Amino acid sequence: MHQTLLFLHLAAGSVWVGGHLVLAVSLLPEAMAKRDPDLVRGFERIYERIGLPAMAVQVVTGLWLASLLRPEIASWTDWSDPVALTICLKLACLAATIGLAVHARLSIIPRLDAARLPMLGAHIVAVTALALAFVWLGLAFRYGGV
Numbered sequence: 001m002h003q004t005l006l007f008l009h010l011a012a013g014s015v016w017v018g019g020h021l022v023l024a025v026s027l028l029p030e031a032m033a034k035r036d037p038d039l040v041r042g043f044e045r046i047y048e049r050i051g052l053p054a055m056a057v058q059v060v061t062g063l064w065l066a067s068l069l070r071p072e073i074a075s076w077t078d079w080s081d082p083v084a085l086t087i088c089l090k091l092a093c094l095a096a097t098i099g100l101a102v103h104a105r106l107s108i109i110p111r112l113d114a115a116r117l118p119m120l121g122a123h124i125v126a127v128t129a130l131a132l133a134f135v136w137l138g139l140a141f142r143y144g145g146v
């Protein structure tokens with residue numbers, strides 16, 4: 001079971017991190033240079049079909065993996081335990097990612113134009129940095145946590 005969960009976690013994680021790196025590093029600079037929000041809109045329309053399910057897989061497999069490491073959920077708040085601290089840092093990254101995504105979805109994307117592209121760009125860069133933090137924190141479990 002653990003191997004299957006970790007496989008799903010790594011596969012879906014690759015979709016989330018890879019997709020956001022392509023968006024942030026390759027597509028966003030071009031959209032900004034051309035002041036063309038449609039480049040980002042087009043990518044988001046295609047990517048979200050696989051990106052959102054991938055994040056759902058991350059949450060389910062991540063919480064399941066965390067419960068295998070620390071079955072007592074109440075123990076996750078014991079931050080003197082580096083594994084529990086790492087689990088909570090992952091959950092903090094998740095809350096920040098959801099917050100940014102909801103804010104972009106409700107207040108930027110509906111009225112997206114060239115003037116609002118930098119604000120969306122800042123959200124994309126922040127979500128991408130959080131995606132890399134998820135990977136770093138995930139790796140930290142191999143070394144006993146942060």
Ligand code: HEM
Nearest residue numbers: 013016058059062063065066087090094134135138139141
């Ligand atoms: C997009 C979001 C996420 C990404 C990219 C990600 C990525 C990773 C990576 C690369 C690993 C290392 C796997 C290995 O050692 O080979 C990992 C492990 C882990 N992740 Fe995530 N993760 C994400 C979300 C989450 C969430 C929301 C949780 C919930 C608490 C979580 C909990 C864990 C746990 C507990 C492990 C350790 C598994 C083990 O070694 O038994 N992850 N993650």
